[in-house]
Amino acid sequence: MLVFRQLFDPTSSTYTYLLGDRASAEAVLIDPVFEQVRRDAALIAELGLRLLWTLETHVHADHVTGAWLLKNRLGSQIAVSAAAGVTGADWLLQDGDRVRFGKRSLEVRSTPGHTNGCITYVLDDETMAFTGDCVLIRGSGRTDFQQGDARALYRSVRSRIFSLPETCLLYPAHDYRGLTVTSVAEEKQHNPRLGGEAGEADYVGYMKNLDLPHPKKIDEAVPANLRCGQPGNEASSALDPDWAPLRFTFGGVWEVEPHWLEENLGAVRVLDVREPEEFSGPLGHIRGAVLVPLGELAQRAKELPKDKPIVAVCRAGSRSAHATAILQKAGFTDVANLPGGMLRWRGEGRGVEGGAL
Template sequence: MIFRQLFDQQSSTYTYLLADSAAGEAVLIDPVFDQVRRDTALIEELGLRLLYTVDTHVHADHVTGAWMLKRRTGSQIAISATSGAEGADRYLSHGERCRFGARYLEVRATPGHTNGCISLVLDNETMAFTGDCLLIRGTGRTDFQNGDAHAMFQAVHHQIFTLPEACLLYPAHDYRGLTVTSVAEERRFNPRLGGQLCEGDFVGYVTNLRLPHPKQIDVAVPANLKCGVADNDPTQMAEPDWAPLTYTFAGIWEINSQWLEENLRSVQIVDVREPDEFDGPLGRIPAAKLISLGELAGRADELSKERPIVTVCRAGGRSTQATVILRQSGFQDVANLAGGMLRWRAEGRVVENASN
């Protein structure tokens, strides 16, 4: 099985990718709209087909990426039947299974943070995804969206703490950089409901948290009640339109080499190799400008911000870093030639000053 834990820094949200590697089928838990491009790149690089996005609840601190991922990948949107959300393809009830290949996630109703919260338990009970119900040494808040402290206490004890002690628990959020816990740890050490703490102790704790409402609640909740579609349609993510580009999981835009060969004069080609390489046997792309990587930051003002830039090197590594340097210098339309001159020559594309 493939498992990846992804993080959105702005909302401190964890997104989880699980896939059956043999079948190539995947599910994505709690996707974030701002990270759709990243998540899509990872799914494509791993050669997976996304079957479902599953939101553990109607989030108040970010807009879900469910609808945008459906547009990009054809995945189905799944959410709790009691969430109140419109536009999902599948409404989940307690005990249902979300299958991907030979594996599945079991749905467990864990209300309390919101009325429609669910947790997802892997088929062999080695992993569970608890949304905002049970956090690492904490729990979700219960003071809005039909929250109920009594319901949360019961849900944790009956649906999560009954799992095997070694079962790893993955929350939807963590604000301290913690990534995973276990049933045994939380049963013993959770300061809100672990050890000998009773339901009354828990209710008294969470009803006196006095937390400010999430900053994005007025935008996120209405959008998430439509599975990610807001009134102003935030699904139109800005995509570069100056060339056919591919976005990688590493966060780099890469250019289509055929398009580049056909449009050499419409872009600035910056070759970041050393001078001896630039004049060496691999040759160079016509009209390329030599600025070695170590000099690029100091010579960026030699380039125009009015025309797109394509960076190139021997194999595509140094030119990847060059795109980062250029973006830090204020250049927006920048792409890397993946594979560099080695791939360019292997594809038989036009060069000058090359040795045969």
């Protein structure tokens, strides 16, 4: 069975695609974003997958790739077009190469025009293709910078993408209107730049008159992406907090395990967000815990000192997960949830104050 997830970075309007083979648990990730590495790594872990490759459709100008960070975290390797001119990749892809994960594979199709190193990845059964900035939904990538060539892009689309089965679904690297997927048939008929009877000269004239603004992050993104996202002198926004051995979930919550918390109670502040009757009820509470019910937390967060990290706890871990988001919004940076809450804490035989024996 194919595992497929379409992920989105709202800052750059970039889609990242996770494909996995369920039987082997091997996976690939197309166009990862630097700031979303925690999210992507959490999803891969939660789905029980092993990331073999990160794949780039091209050298991006609007975001920095997460390929290097994922390689360091998960041991994945980096693949990018040989024509892209990058350093630090493990595989410089050529037209016709196949990237395999388990029993599935992606065919590499060279589709230059937006940049020299643009690639479209086609799934082995030709039901899906990942077009990068070559074909967008009812549009195409720009051709006015970074080796852009409108004639080359027109020919790439017509010969390498529109030649796929009309039912083949096309997944772009970006969309700015919330659209998620299209098909070869749709774009051949309805794409105002490339579809219908539009000829090469029509497309070139269209692209010459777009008058688009310069990408905001190009001066940062392109140099970083030419080294596969390895940080230079810029600060890394994806560094993990180091006050505890934390785990980041796909839901966006930092978690800490009960055994660590029990051994380090003096180094943190435990925030219990249950109701008062629960705090003094049968499950008891963790020694030294401060009680602030979840419904009061937003208004009372300023009462909490910031001298120690905060671990939030509730009955089962759901209310306390929400509490971490409230605390972060209130300016607390070192916060984590206790997964499983007091039910798990008591179930593992850990110490409590009060409660029933």
